[in-house]
Amino acid sequence: MKRFLAVVPASLLLTIMNTAAPEMASRSNPRLRYDDLSAPLPAALPAHSIVLTIENGDTLESVLVDGGLDRSDAATLTREAARSFDLRRLQPGNLVRFHYEPAGNVDTVQMKITGWGELDAVRNENGFLVVPQQAPIREIESVISAHIDSSLYDALMSAGEGPQLAQQIVDIFQWDIDFFALQRGDSFSLVVRKRFSGSDPLGYGPVLAAQFTHSGQTYEAFRQEMPDGRAGYYARNGSPLRKQFLRAPLQFTRITSKFSKSRWHPILHCFRPHNGVDYGAPVGTPVMTTADGVVVEVGRKRGEGNYIRIRHTARLDTYYLHLWRFGKGIRRGAKVMQGQVIGFVGSTGLTTGPHLDYRVSDHGKWLDPLKLKSITPDPLPAALAQQFRRNVVSLAPKLALTPPQVAEFASRRRALF
Numbered sequence: 001m002k003r004f005l006a007v008v009p010a011s012l013l014l015t016i017m018n019t020a021a022p023e024m025a026s027r028s029n030p031r032l033r034y035d036d037l038s039a040p041l042p043a044a045l046p047a048h049s050i051v052l053t054i055e056n057g058d059t060l061e062s063v064l065v066d067g068g069l070d071r072s073d074a075a076t077l078t079r080e081a082a083r084s085f086d087l088r089r090l091q092p093g094n095l096v097r098f099h100y101e102p103a104g105n106v107d108t109v110q111m112k113i114t115g116w117g118e119l120d121a122v123r124n125e126n127g128f129l130v131v132p133q134q135a136p137i138r139e140i141e142s143v144i145s146a147h148i149d150s151s152l153y154d155a156l157m158s159a160g161e162g163p164q165l166a167q168q169i170v171d172i173f174q175w176d177i178d179f180f181a182l183q184r185g186d187s188f189s190l191v192v193r194k195r196f197s198g199s200d201p202l203g204y205g206p207v208l209a210a211q212f213t214h215s216g217q218t219y220e221a222f223r224q225e226m227p228d229g230r231a232g233y234y235a236r237n238g239s240p241l242r243k244q245f246l247r248a249p250l251q252f253t254r255i256t257s258k259f260s261k262s263r264w265h266p267i268l269h270c271f272r273p274h275n276g277v278d279y280g281a282p283v284g285t286p287v288m289t290t291a292d293g294v295v296v297e298v299g300r301k302r303g304e305g306n307y308i309r310i311r312h313t314a315r316l317d318t319y320y321l322h323l324w325r326f327g328k329g330i331r332r333g334a335k336v337m338q339g340q341v342i343g344f345v346g347s348t349g350l351t352t353g354p355h356l357d358y359r360v361s362d363h364g365k366w367l368d369p370l371k372l373k374s375i376t377p378d379p380l381p382a383a384l385a386q387q388f389r390r391n392v393v394s395l396a397p398k399l400a401l402t403p404p405q406v407a408e409f410a411s412r413r414r415a416l417f
Contacts, residue, residue, distance in 0.1 A: 049099045052067055063096050077127070084119060096110070096112075097109070106123070115202055139193040142194050143189065152182060162203065174251075183215060188212040192208060193205035210399070222388065222392050223391075224391065246288065249318075249320065250288070276359030283344070285344060287327075288339050288341055289338060300348070303350045307319060307321045308343055322345075322354075323343040323348065325344055330342050
Protein backbone atom coordinates (compact mmCIF):
# COMPACT_ATOMS: atom_id res chain seq x y z
CA MET A 1 0.00 0.00 0.00
CA LYS A 2 1.41 3.36 -0.89
CA ARG A 3 1.56 6.29 1.49
CA PHE A 4 0.88 9.92 0.38
CA LEU A 5 2.46 13.03 1.91
CA ALA A 6 0.64 16.37 1.80
CA VAL A 7 2.80 19.29 0.59
CA VAL A 8 2.29 22.59 2.48
CA PRO A 9 3.74 25.87 1.14
CA ALA A 10 6.52 27.31 3.32
CA SER A 11 4.84 30.73 3.61
CA LEU A 12 1.63 29.17 4.93
CA LEU A 13 3.54 27.03 7.49
CA LEU A 14 5.34 30.09 8.90
CA THR A 15 2.06 31.96 9.27
CA ILE A 16 0.48 29.11 11.27
CA MET A 17 3.49 28.77 13.63
CA ASN A 18 3.69 32.50 14.39
CA THR A 19 -0.03 32.63 15.17
CA ALA A 20 0.04 29.63 17.62
CA ALA A 21 3.31 30.40 19.44
CA PRO A 22 1.97 32.88 22.07
CA GLU A 23 -0.88 30.53 23.08
CA MET A 24 1.46 27.51 23.39
CA ALA A 25 3.93 29.48 25.49
CA SER A 26 1.19 30.58 27.86
CA ARG A 27 0.08 26.98 28.36
CA SER A 28 3.52 25.47 28.97
CA ASN A 29 4.93 28.24 31.17
CA PRO A 30 2.21 29.41 33.57
CA ARG A 31 3.08 32.30 35.87
CA LEU A 32 3.28 30.94 39.53
CA ARG A 33 3.90 32.86 42.75
CA TYR A 34 6.15 31.29 45.49
CA ASP A 35 3.63 31.99 48.22
CA ASP A 36 1.04 30.00 46.27
CA LEU A 37 3.10 26.77 46.83
CA SER A 38 2.31 24.50 49.86
CA ALA A 39 3.68 21.12 51.01
CA PRO A 40 1.32 18.14 50.59
CA LEU A 41 -0.19 16.76 53.78
CA PRO A 42 1.49 13.49 54.95
CA ALA A 43 -0.67 10.39 54.40
CA ALA A 44 -1.66 8.70 57.67
CA LEU A 45 -0.18 5.24 58.08
CA PRO A 46 -2.65 2.40 58.68
CA ALA A 47 -2.50 0.42 61.91
CA HIS A 48 0.27 -2.17 61.55
CA SER A 49 2.63 -4.46 63.47
CA ILE A 50 6.23 -5.58 63.47
CA VAL A 51 7.85 -8.56 65.19
CA LEU A 52 11.35 -8.39 66.71
CA THR A 53 13.45 -11.40 67.71
CA ILE A 54 15.46 -11.31 70.92
CA GLU A 55 19.14 -11.75 70.14
CA ASN A 56 22.19 -12.51 72.27
CA GLY A 57 23.01 -9.56 74.51
CA ASP A 58 19.51 -8.05 74.36
CA THR A 59 17.52 -7.01 77.39
CA LEU A 60 13.78 -6.63 77.42
CA GLU A 61 14.14 -2.89 77.86
CA SER A 62 16.49 -2.55 74.87
CA VAL A 63 14.11 -4.54 72.65
CA LEU A 64 11.17 -2.37 73.74
CA VAL A 65 13.13 0.77 72.81
CA ASP A 66 14.02 -0.76 69.43
CA GLY A 67 10.33 -1.45 68.89
CA GLY A 68 9.35 2.20 69.33
CA LEU A 69 8.80 2.85 73.04
CA ASP A 70 10.58 5.74 74.69
CA ARG A 71 12.95 4.84 77.50
CA SER A 72 10.52 5.83 80.24
CA ASP A 73 7.73 3.60 78.86
CA ALA A 74 10.23 0.78 78.21
CA ALA A 75 11.47 0.89 81.80
CA THR A 76 7.90 0.97 83.17
CA LEU A 77 6.80 -1.98 81.01
CA THR A 78 9.90 -3.96 81.96
CA ARG A 79 9.08 -3.53 85.66
CA GLU A 80 5.48 -4.58 85.09
CA ALA A 81 6.52 -7.64 83.08
CA ALA A 82 8.91 -8.70 85.86
CA ARG A 83 5.90 -8.99 88.17
CA SER A 84 4.45 -11.72 85.95
CA PHE A 85 7.46 -13.86 85.00
CA ASP A 86 11.18 -14.20 85.63
CA LEU A 87 12.90 -12.05 83.00
CA ARG A 88 15.73 -14.59 82.91
CA ARG A 89 13.32 -16.81 80.98
CA LEU A 90 13.77 -14.54 77.97
CA GLN A 91 16.07 -16.36 75.59
CA PRO A 92 17.45 -15.64 72.12
CA GLY A 93 14.76 -16.50 69.61
CA ASN A 94 11.83 -15.31 71.76
CA LEU A 95 9.49 -12.95 69.89
CA VAL A 96 8.13 -9.50 70.76
CA ARG A 97 5.34 -8.03 68.64
CA PHE A 98 4.60 -4.28 68.51
CA HIS A 99 1.26 -2.92 67.26
CA TYR A 100 1.10 0.71 66.08
CA GLU A 101 -1.93 2.96 65.89
CA PRO A 102 -2.39 5.16 62.76
CA ALA A 103 -0.50 8.04 64.42
CA GLY A 104 2.54 5.76 64.69
CA ASN A 105 2.57 5.21 68.47
CA VAL A 106 2.87 1.76 70.01
CA ASP A 107 -0.44 0.82 71.58
CA THR A 108 0.10 -2.92 72.24
CA VAL A 109 3.12 -5.12 72.98
CA GLN A 110 2.87 -8.92 72.92
CA MET A 111 5.64 -11.28 74.01
CA LYS A 112 6.05 -15.00 73.44
CA ILE A 113 8.26 -16.61 76.11
CA THR A 114 9.18 -20.12 75.02
CA GLY A 115 8.42 -22.66 77.72
CA TRP A 116 6.27 -20.23 79.72
CA GLY A 117 3.50 -18.66 77.63
CA GLU A 118 2.59 -15.21 76.34
CA LEU A 119 2.21 -11.74 77.80
CA ASP A 120 0.02 -8.91 76.46
CA ALA A 121 0.61 -5.26 77.36
CA VAL A 122 -2.09 -2.76 76.25
CA ARG A 123 -1.52 0.97 76.62
CA ASN A 124 -3.97 2.86 78.83
CA GLU A 125 -4.06 6.19 80.61
CA ASN A 126 -1.80 4.86 83.39
CA GLY A 127 0.84 3.31 81.14
CA PHE A 128 0.29 -0.33 80.24
CA LEU A 129 -2.15 -2.97 81.39
CA VAL A 130 -0.15 -6.24 81.52
CA VAL A 131 -2.08 -9.48 81.07
CA PRO A 132 -0.04 -12.72 81.48
CA GLN A 133 -1.19 -15.83 79.62
CA GLN A 134 0.83 -18.66 81.18
CA ALA A 135 0.52 -21.89 79.21
CA PRO A 136 -0.62 -25.01 81.07
CA ILE A 137 2.02 -27.64 81.89
CA ARG A 138 1.19 -31.11 80.64
CA GLU A 139 2.85 -34.49 80.36
CA ILE A 140 2.32 -36.90 77.48
CA GLU A 141 3.39 -40.52 77.70
CA SER A 142 5.46 -41.42 74.64
CA VAL A 143 7.29 -44.41 73.22
CA ILE A 144 10.78 -43.78 71.82
CA SER A 145 12.70 -46.42 69.86
CA ALA A 146 16.03 -46.24 68.05
CA HIS A 147 18.95 -48.31 66.77
CA ILE A 148 22.58 -47.58 67.58
CA ASP A 149 24.59 -46.67 64.49
CA SER A 150 27.49 -44.73 65.94
CA SER A 151 26.62 -43.71 69.53
CA LEU A 152 23.76 -43.49 71.99
CA TYR A 153 23.77 -39.70 71.65
CA ASP A 154 23.52 -39.81 67.85
CA ALA A 155 20.74 -42.41 68.02
CA LEU A 156 18.64 -40.13 70.20
CA MET A 157 19.30 -37.09 68.01
CA SER A 158 18.38 -39.08 64.87
CA ALA A 159 15.11 -40.06 66.56
CA GLY A 160 14.34 -36.37 67.13
CA GLU A 161 14.89 -36.56 70.91
CA GLY A 162 17.03 -34.59 73.32
CA PRO A 163 20.43 -35.83 74.49
CA GLN A 164 19.38 -35.57 78.16
CA LEU A 165 17.65 -38.95 77.75
CA ALA A 166 21.06 -40.54 77.29
CA GLN A 167 21.88 -39.85 80.93
CA GLN A 168 18.70 -41.57 82.08
CA ILE A 169 19.42 -44.64 79.94
CA VAL A 170 22.96 -44.93 81.30
CA ASP A 171 21.76 -44.49 84.88
CA ILE A 172 19.22 -47.31 84.44
CA PHE A 173 21.42 -49.93 82.77
CA GLN A 174 24.91 -48.95 83.96
CA TRP A 175 25.28 -52.07 86.12
CA ASP A 176 24.56 -54.54 83.29
CA ILE A 177 25.67 -52.81 80.06
CA ASP A 178 29.15 -51.62 79.22
CA PHE A 179 28.36 -48.34 77.47
CA PHE A 180 31.97 -48.10 76.32
CA ALA A 181 31.37 -51.16 74.13
CA LEU A 182 28.09 -50.40 72.37
CA GLN A 183 27.89 -52.01 68.95
CA ARG A 184 26.24 -51.04 65.71
CA GLY A 185 22.83 -52.70 65.67
CA ASP A 186 22.20 -52.39 69.42
CA SER A 187 18.75 -50.94 70.05
CA PHE A 188 16.50 -49.57 72.76
CA SER A 189 12.89 -48.62 73.47
CA LEU A 190 11.63 -46.29 76.19
CA VAL A 191 8.30 -45.36 77.69
CA VAL A 192 8.77 -41.83 79.01
CA ARG A 193 6.67 -38.80 79.83
CA LYS A 194 7.44 -35.74 77.72
CA ARG A 195 6.74 -32.42 79.41
CA PHE A 196 5.25 -29.44 77.56
CA SER A 197 4.30 -25.87 78.33
CA GLY A 198 1.45 -25.40 75.89
CA SER A 199 3.08 -26.69 72.70
CA ASP A 200 6.66 -25.88 73.77
CA PRO A 201 8.74 -28.90 74.87
CA LEU A 202 10.23 -28.57 78.35
CA GLY A 203 12.07 -31.88 78.61
CA TYR A 204 11.38 -35.31 80.00
CA GLY A 205 10.02 -36.81 83.14
CA PRO A 206 11.45 -40.08 84.46
CA VAL A 207 11.65 -43.12 82.17
CA LEU A 208 8.78 -45.44 83.15
CA ALA A 209 10.05 -48.54 81.35
CA ALA A 210 13.01 -49.36 79.15
CA GLN A 211 14.35 -52.16 77.01
CA PHE A 212 17.93 -52.29 75.71
CA THR A 213 19.40 -54.93 73.41
CA HIS A 214 23.20 -55.13 73.51
CA SER A 215 25.33 -57.82 71.84
CA GLY A 216 22.22 -59.91 71.26
CA GLN A 217 21.08 -59.83 74.89
CA THR A 218 18.00 -57.87 75.93
CA TYR A 219 17.67 -56.11 79.29
CA GLU A 220 14.44 -54.69 80.70
CA ALA A 221 13.76 -52.11 83.39
CA PHE A 222 10.52 -50.97 85.03
CA ARG A 223 10.32 -48.01 87.39
CA GLN A 224 8.74 -48.44 90.81
CA GLU A 225 8.22 -45.66 93.34
CA MET A 226 8.59 -46.33 97.04
CA PRO A 227 6.32 -45.00 99.83
CA ASP A 228 9.05 -42.55 100.90
CA GLY A 229 9.21 -40.99 97.41
CA ARG A 230 12.40 -42.74 96.24
CA ALA A 231 12.25 -44.80 93.05
CA GLY A 232 14.24 -47.64 91.54
CA TYR A 233 14.32 -49.81 88.44
CA TYR A 234 13.62 -53.52 88.49
CA ALA A 235 13.65 -56.39 86.05
CA ARG A 236 10.38 -58.09 85.09
CA ASN A 237 10.79 -60.57 87.95
CA GLY A 238 11.21 -57.80 90.53
CA SER A 239 14.99 -58.08 91.00
CA PRO A 240 16.71 -54.68 91.24
CA LEU A 241 18.96 -53.46 88.44
CA ARG A 242 21.06 -51.48 90.91
CA LYS A 243 24.12 -53.42 92.00
CA GLN A 244 26.71 -52.83 94.67
CA PHE A 245 29.30 -51.61 92.14
CA LEU A 246 28.95 -49.49 89.03
CA ARG A 247 30.47 -50.86 85.85
CA ALA A 248 32.75 -47.83 85.56
CA PRO A 249 33.58 -44.65 87.51
CA LEU A 250 33.18 -42.38 84.44
CA GLN A 251 30.57 -41.95 81.75
CA PHE A 252 31.08 -41.70 77.99
CA THR A 253 34.81 -42.20 77.79
CA ARG A 254 37.16 -44.95 76.55
CA ILE A 255 39.37 -47.65 78.01
CA THR A 256 43.02 -46.97 77.12
CA SER A 257 44.65 -49.75 79.13
CA LYS A 258 43.26 -52.87 80.82
CA PHE A 259 44.21 -54.86 83.88
CA SER A 260 47.42 -56.81 83.24
CA LYS A 261 50.03 -58.78 85.13
CA SER A 262 52.72 -57.51 82.78
CA ARG A 263 52.44 -54.27 80.83
CA TRP A 264 55.10 -52.08 79.24
CA HIS A 265 55.23 -48.84 81.24
CA PRO A 266 55.54 -45.90 78.79
CA ILE A 267 57.51 -43.73 81.23
CA LEU A 268 59.58 -46.23 83.26
CA HIS A 269 60.31 -48.29 80.10
CA CYS A 270 59.95 -51.68 81.72
CA PHE A 271 57.37 -54.42 82.09
CA ARG A 272 55.39 -54.30 85.30
CA PRO A 273 51.89 -55.22 86.49
CA HIS A 274 49.04 -52.82 85.75
CA ASN A 275 46.68 -53.28 88.65
CA GLY A 276 43.73 -51.31 87.30
CA VAL A 277 41.89 -50.05 84.24
CA ASP A 278 42.82 -46.75 82.59
CA TYR A 279 39.95 -44.60 81.31
CA GLY A 280 41.06 -41.90 78.91
CA ALA A 281 39.05 -38.68 79.28
CA PRO A 282 39.59 -34.90 79.12
CA VAL A 283 40.92 -33.07 82.16
CA GLY A 284 38.03 -32.12 84.41
CA THR A 285 35.78 -35.08 83.57
CA PRO A 286 33.83 -36.00 86.75
CA VAL A 287 34.88 -39.20 88.53
CA MET A 288 32.26 -41.10 90.55
CA THR A 289 32.65 -43.56 93.37
CA THR A 290 31.42 -46.94 92.14
CA ALA A 291 29.78 -47.93 95.45
CA ASP A 292 28.80 -46.59 98.85
CA GLY A 293 31.73 -46.34 101.24
CA VAL A 294 34.04 -44.26 103.41
CA VAL A 295 37.11 -42.32 102.26
CA VAL A 296 40.15 -43.81 104.01
CA GLU A 297 42.88 -42.02 102.07
CA VAL A 298 43.03 -38.80 100.07
CA GLY A 299 46.32 -37.21 99.10
CA ARG A 300 49.21 -37.28 96.64
CA LYS A 301 51.99 -39.72 95.82
CA ARG A 302 54.77 -39.46 93.27
CA GLY A 303 53.56 -42.18 90.90
CA GLU A 304 49.81 -42.07 91.59
CA GLY A 305 49.52 -38.27 91.68
CA ASN A 306 46.37 -37.05 93.39
CA TYR A 307 44.49 -40.15 94.52
CA ILE A 308 41.54 -41.35 96.65
CA ARG A 309 41.02 -44.71 98.36
CA ILE A 310 37.51 -45.69 99.45
CA ARG A 311 36.59 -48.64 101.68
CA HIS A 312 33.30 -50.34 100.80
CA THR A 313 33.34 -53.48 102.97
CA ALA A 314 35.74 -55.04 105.44
CA ARG A 315 37.63 -56.44 102.42
CA LEU A 316 36.92 -54.31 99.34
CA ASP A 317 38.62 -50.99 98.54
CA THR A 318 38.59 -48.92 95.33
CA TYR A 319 41.35 -46.55 94.18
CA TYR A 320 41.13 -43.50 91.89
CA LEU A 321 44.51 -42.23 90.64
CA HIS A 322 46.00 -39.29 88.68
CA LEU A 323 43.17 -36.89 89.61
CA TRP A 324 43.31 -33.22 88.69
CA ARG A 325 41.54 -32.21 91.88
CA PHE A 326 39.20 -33.65 94.52
CA GLY A 327 35.44 -33.23 94.79
CA LYS A 328 33.76 -30.97 97.33
CA GLY A 329 33.82 -32.40 100.86
CA ILE A 330 36.12 -35.31 99.99
CA ARG A 331 38.35 -35.85 103.00
CA ARG A 332 39.42 -38.75 105.17
CA GLY A 333 36.43 -40.21 107.01
CA ALA A 334 33.82 -38.74 104.65
CA LYS A 335 30.95 -41.03 103.69
CA VAL A 336 30.23 -41.24 99.96
CA MET A 337 27.28 -42.63 98.01
CA GLN A 338 27.38 -44.64 94.81
CA GLY A 339 27.55 -42.29 91.82
CA GLN A 340 28.76 -39.31 93.89
CA VAL A 341 31.41 -37.15 92.20
CA ILE A 342 34.59 -37.52 94.25
CA GLY A 343 37.11 -35.94 91.89
CA PHE A 344 38.03 -34.95 88.36
CA VAL A 345 40.23 -36.56 85.72
CA GLY A 346 43.78 -35.17 85.52
CA SER A 347 47.29 -36.19 84.57
CA THR A 348 49.12 -35.91 87.90
CA GLY A 349 51.83 -38.43 88.78
CA LEU A 350 53.55 -40.65 86.21
CA THR A 351 51.29 -40.24 83.18
CA THR A 352 51.60 -39.48 79.48
CA GLY A 353 48.19 -37.81 79.29
CA PRO A 354 44.93 -37.22 81.17
CA HIS A 355 43.21 -40.40 82.35
CA LEU A 356 41.83 -42.15 85.42
CA ASP A 357 43.50 -45.28 86.79
CA TYR A 358 40.73 -47.19 88.60
CA ARG A 359 41.66 -50.10 90.86
CA VAL A 360 39.86 -52.61 93.10
CA SER A 361 41.49 -54.43 96.00
CA ASP A 362 40.09 -57.45 97.87
CA HIS A 363 41.94 -57.56 101.21
CA GLY A 364 45.15 -56.50 99.47
CA LYS A 365 44.72 -58.62 96.33
CA TRP A 366 44.19 -56.68 93.11
CA LEU A 367 41.06 -57.59 91.13
CA ASP A 368 40.26 -56.89 87.49
CA PRO A 369 37.56 -54.18 87.71
CA LEU A 370 36.04 -55.31 84.40
CA LYS A 371 35.43 -58.78 85.83
CA LEU A 372 34.18 -57.72 89.22
CA LYS A 373 30.99 -59.58 90.13
CA SER A 374 28.55 -57.26 91.85
CA ILE A 375 26.37 -58.17 94.78
CA THR A 376 22.68 -57.54 94.06
CA PRO A 377 20.69 -55.61 96.71
CA ASP A 378 17.46 -56.87 98.18
CA PRO A 379 14.55 -57.50 95.77
CA LEU A 380 11.39 -55.42 95.53
CA PRO A 381 9.46 -55.29 98.83
CA ALA A 382 6.55 -57.73 98.92
CA ALA A 383 4.10 -54.93 99.76
CA LEU A 384 4.75 -53.34 96.35
CA ALA A 385 4.87 -56.54 94.30
CA GLN A 386 1.23 -56.41 93.18
CA GLN A 387 1.44 -52.79 92.07
CA PHE A 388 4.71 -53.53 90.26
CA ARG A 389 3.15 -56.44 88.34
CA ARG A 390 0.31 -54.17 87.21
CA ASN A 391 2.87 -51.67 85.92
CA VAL A 392 4.70 -54.41 84.01
CA VAL A 393 1.47 -55.65 82.41
CA SER A 394 0.64 -52.09 81.33
CA LEU A 395 4.07 -50.96 80.13
CA ALA A 396 5.73 -54.06 78.68
CA PRO A 397 3.57 -54.18 75.49
CA LYS A 398 4.40 -50.54 74.76
CA LEU A 399 8.12 -51.31 74.59
CA ALA A 400 7.41 -53.41 71.50
CA LEU A 401 5.74 -50.49 69.71
CA THR A 402 8.06 -48.63 67.35
CA PRO A 403 5.91 -46.11 65.41
CA PRO A 404 6.72 -42.49 66.26
CA GLN A 405 4.45 -40.87 68.78
CA VAL A 406 2.89 -37.58 67.72
CA ALA A 407 1.65 -35.27 70.45
CA GLU A 408 -1.65 -33.51 69.70
CA PHE A 409 -2.58 -30.27 71.36
CA ALA A 410 -5.74 -28.28 71.74
CA SER A 411 -6.08 -25.19 69.54
CA ARG A 412 -4.26 -22.19 70.91
CA ARG A 413 -5.93 -19.14 72.42
CA ARG A 414 -5.19 -17.11 69.29
CA ALA A 415 -2.43 -16.71 66.75
CA LEU A 416 -0.21 -13.84 67.87
CA PHE A 417 2.80 -14.48 65.70
